[in-house]
Amino acid sequence: MNFDLYGFGPALLAGTWITIQLALCSLALGLCLGLAGALAKTSPYRTLRWLGDAYSTMVRGVPELLWVLLIYYGSVGFVRELGEAIGYPELELSAFSAGVLALGLCFGAYATEVFRGALLAIPRGHREAGLALGLSRPRILFRLVLPQMWRIAIPGLGNLFMILMKDTALVSVVGLDEVMRSAQVAVTSSKQPFTFFMVAAFIYLGLTVLSMLILHFFEKRANRGFVRSAA
């Protein structure tokens, strides 16, 4: 085994950086979608509830890979029409943005359930107390409900993030140069598939361990002031 990775080390590192960017961007989009979905699902309006249900059921029932492919290849016609309408005929969706859209969509659908569970865990009385104090509804949401909900939602979201981290590998199928694809490129010229895929595997393991550590920090921070019951 050759330890400088036949000169492919920097390419793999660059791939790792793209993987991290992809994961974080999808996380940001997914959190927004998940929060919106959970609020829709718990809202008093039937249409919104129906929309939230449809979103989480539809997206969770279809494989992530299919979403990546559908968004990347399926958007070509639509984006071109949009581009012509605004005067950029060569407008197209990059593999990175297609990946962020697809993974964010999937993360959001699962996060909807996590957030919904957390929202339901906040006692009604807290909301009523806010109303009694004369706070407006958005203020109750942002100052009372959301800060308390985070603490409950973080472990669930952490699990979802671990899954998201591994799902970033799917975007290599549409040609984004993240870890998986840099490993594939290295394999084509070095003819050492096992070596390079193992290196990629250890990069993913490293990223998983790293995110576990960061999560642990967040969990500890969110739980400060709470005593764990001796169960």
Added chain:
Amino acid sequence: MKWDVIVKWLPKLLEGAYLTLELVAIAVLVGLLIAIPLGMARASRHWYVRALPFSYIFFFRGTPLLLQLFLVYYGLAQFDAVKQGPLWPYLRDPYWCALIAMTMHTAAYIAEIIRGAIQAVPPGEVEAARSLGMSRAQTMWHIILPRAARIGLPAYSNEVILMLKASSLASTITLLELTGMARTIIARTYLPVEIFFAAGLFYLAMTFILVQVFRWLERKLRVDALQGR
């Protein structure tokens, strides 16, 4: 949307869906068989028994399935010993590679479910069995495992559905399961939206059926009756 195209290619998509179901069924059943000893060892009190299953589970849960598929399908060919070995006719076949990778992948997840389930069996019930004079093996076989099976069943059904969706990755090593079939059809028709939409509906339908099957199984095994201790 060109509905007639979807209708025209429906038989081919069905063929793909059949292969998807076949892959998933074999993977989750064989995976379960591998996972039971793995999960039991993982729940052991001795660290040297726990160590091996722990690293197996850590590796397979910490890396993407896509990577594991590639490791088996492309990676093993790097070694001449494998290429000259008796198993080579199987290991160069994408069908067997997909089965091996998916089975090993899901076994790691199921083992973790089994560990959780074994540890969730109320200690009082285990102690009751022991005090009635059952041996450790008898307790495991008659008390802990049947109890753990019911505790773990909902999580197992989740895993089966996750595997159903993960099986779409087999298309990347040229297998023509549902997603692979859809991609082949798109290469001929240039209609990604219609065909992927149809494939998505197939996945939704399969998920729905699986959910119903597990709901029936949960009723049959009276899972809910055992939840309230």
